[in-house]
Amino acid sequence: MKEIIFLIGFRAVGKTTIGRALADRLGLTFLDTDVLICEKKGATVKAIVQAEGWDGFRRCEQEVLRGLVDQSRCVIATGGGAVLHQHLWPLLKEHGYVVWLTAEPDILCQRIEADSISDTLRPSLSGKAVCAEVREILALREPLYRETADIIVDTGKLSVSDILNKIITNYEFVIRNS
């Protein structure tokens, strides 16, 4: 039985916000891979990348993701680049249901620039300006999100409650029919 709900999607799409609310609604534990990475390293994402580069961050992210197969009855918000570890997702999907949260690039740009945590959580991936980077990296990753997801939910047009209801309705259908 798929006892984990994974949330994937681009930076600032709302994975942590929706993940916490979903876990509360379902009475499940909430985990956030970025938090697990920062706890493992004892540093912010920005400091990890400054010290070890993005390669160092991705190595730790891969270790954290691999360790999630032992989890159960939880909602897990993943970092926007978690889908880069494509070799891990067939195994993770044996244990979990994957929800891809989407939003228009302009909304993502606004959220990243407005979010105070972006400075320490979201160092530049490309050296480009935020909105140019969003469009470039999103276009590269969309095929990976699409390949990995069991369901797509557009967060830009729905309320948190509607997003939760859509996820839960589809998740319960999958569980009933698995």
Ligand code: S3P
């Ligand atoms: C990243 C997204 C971030 C964080 C890190 C890398 C990415 O998490 O994992 O900055 O590669 O898009 P959020 O998606 O929660 O912002």
